[in-house]
Amino acid sequence: MSGSDRERVHSGGACPHTHPAQYRHPVAMFRLQGSKVLAVDMTGDSVKAKNGSMVAYDGRMDFKKLTGGGEGLRGMVTRRLTGEQMALMEVKGQGTCYFADRASEINLVSLHGDKLYVESSNLLCTDGGLRTGTSFTGLRGGATGNGLFTTTVEGTGQAAIMSDGPAVVLRVTPPYPLSVDPGAYIAHQGDLRQQFQSGVTFRTLVGEGGGEAFQIRFEGDGLVYVQPSERNTVGGDV
Amino acid sequence: MNTPVIHDPMSLPGDDNVDSYTFCVELKGSQWFLQKGKMIAYYGRIDFNGVGHGSLDRLMRTSFHSPLHASDWVVAEGSGKMLLADRAFDVNSFDLDDGNLTIRAGNLLAYQPSLALKQSIVPGFLTLIGTGKFVAASNGPVVFMEPPIRVDPQALVGWADCPSPCHHYDHGYMSGVMGGLRQLSGIGGASGEEHQFEFVGAGTVLLQSTEALMPEVATGAVPHADGVPGGGHGPGRPGTTPRLPGQLGDLQHRFGL
Structure with missing residues (x-):
């Protein structure tokens, strides 16, 4: 990366990130180094990353703890109240910074003004220009054992999410709704409605359940990320 | 930038x-x-019913003969596409053509009802007999030998076409004064490779490329009965993996230690 022009561009402006080389706007470039290490090329811009996830860097980098995920006092209080806590740091500098966390598989997500819903524990890194926040998920969160709230990432830019095993990206369109096991769900983006499905019947209570008693049904238009592995969920055994 | 492949119901493969x-x-x-619990997502309308479900009686009669594992299995029925995965291990499908295959119970994900599932007389293993497709997981790719x-x-996944499985202990480890001392003191002894499973006869042996076993639920325990190998352990202690017969601990019992 040449550092020749580095005027600060907020990703909320004219979105240049599809042709970064051509326009030379300093927007962090996310790429995967193998499948478990995220490399971010930066030219004076910043990214937000999970605290302590930096494994190596090249060039000059500043690491700053972001109290409350960089969402200000209100965000901090919300996160404290909802239990959706997220220790983030801001990384700023020139060069390449490498991120990884417990050998999890990393998946890149491109956002073009839409919203990504992800569990805070699965979020590794986002472009500095993306806004993060919390949102209420309803019953689904209760069944995944992750609490009733989830993290949202909004704006235009790139984000990196983690999964146990490479995630499968499934498209949901109005004629093809998708049902997902809560334990395998990691994130979704786009205009999706989620609905909690319960197959609990008297059979479940007498131990003859179908084994897949809880599902999240996604309807609408968007993408759902599932991992080839299941977390232990409250509903997992029924 | 590497863009992920986005799948939809049309682009997903059928049975692959x-x-x-x-x-x-x-x-x-x-x-x-x-x-149970190996389905991660599905498109379409699919019902999941426990194997004790009344309407499945006929199916059970032909394809399910393992009461011990009944609580682990469900029948998926309907139309659509269903994704299966298991703890981020490699999964593969295998076709049996009027054959038989024995596999570690925790490694079997799914099978077609044209196959019949039975308990192997080796505890913790299941035998599939017939013609059809099944899906199995392994920690690392499967090697055929x-x-x-x-x-x-620990590396054994299963075996097909009836080779004869038996235990093999290295002779040098058990014999002589030094062998006894090693047993008593535990010093200088175990390389961890004194005990193997030996296969002879015609067939194929399936191995996984790591020795880390998948943690599995203790459902493979066999009932107390004379003549049933491994029957002495009683009903599986919840939360522990079933003991393999002939693990090193059992060697000591053999010498009365």
Whole structure:
């Protein structure tokens, strides 16, 4: 990366990130180094990353703890109240910074003004220009054992999410709704409605359940990320 | 930038791997047996019923003969595409053509009802007999070997076409004064490779490329009865993995220690 022009561009402006080389706007470039290490090329811009996830860097980098995920006092209080806590740091500098966390598989997500819903524990890194926040998920969160709230990432830019095993990206369109096991769900983006499905019947209570008693049904238009592995969920055994 | 592949119901393969860790089953009004909790997502209308479900009686009579594992299995029925995965391990499908295959109970994900599932007389293993497709997980890719071969107990996934499985202990480890001392003191002894499973006869042995066993639920325990190998352990202690017969601990019992 040449550092020749580095005027600060907020990703909320004219979105240049599809042709970064051509326009030379300093927007962090996310790429995967193998499948478990995220490399971010930066030219004076910043990214937000999970605290302590930096494994190596090249060039000059500043690491700053972001109290409350960089969402200000209100965000901090919300996160404290909802239990959706997220220790983030801001990384700023020139060069390449490498991120990884417990050998999890990393998946890149491109956002073009839409919203990504992800569990805070699965979020590794986002472009500095993306806004993060919390949102209420309803019953689904209760069944995944992750609490009733989830993290949202909004704006235009790139984000990196983690999964146990490479995630499968499934498209949901109005004629093809998708049902997902809560334990395998990691994130979704786009205009999706989620609905909690319960197959609990008297059979479940007498131990003859179908084994897949809880599902999240996604309807609408968007993408759902599932991992080839299941977390232990409250509903997992029924 | 590497863009992820986005799948939709049309682009998902029918009865094939999506990637090394995910398998897609296509149901067209048909049924599949499925181990609980291995389904991660599905398109379409699919019902999951426990194997004790009344309407499945006829199916059970032909394809399910393992009461001990009944609580682990469900029948998926309907139409759509269903994704299966297991703890981010490699999954693969295998076709049996009027054959038989024995596999570690925790490694079997799903099978077609044209196969019949039975308990192997080797505890903790299941035998599939018939013609059809099944999906199995392994920690690392599966390696196929021809007997005669001795394999590490932890690396064994299963075996097909009836080679004869038996235990093999290294002679030098057990014999002589030094062997006894090693047993008593535990010093200088175990390389961890004194005990193997030995296969002779015609067939194929399936190995996984790591020795880390998948943590599995203790459902493979066999009932107390004379003549049933491993029957002495009683009903599986919840939360522990079933003991393999002939693990090193059992060697000590053999010498009365």
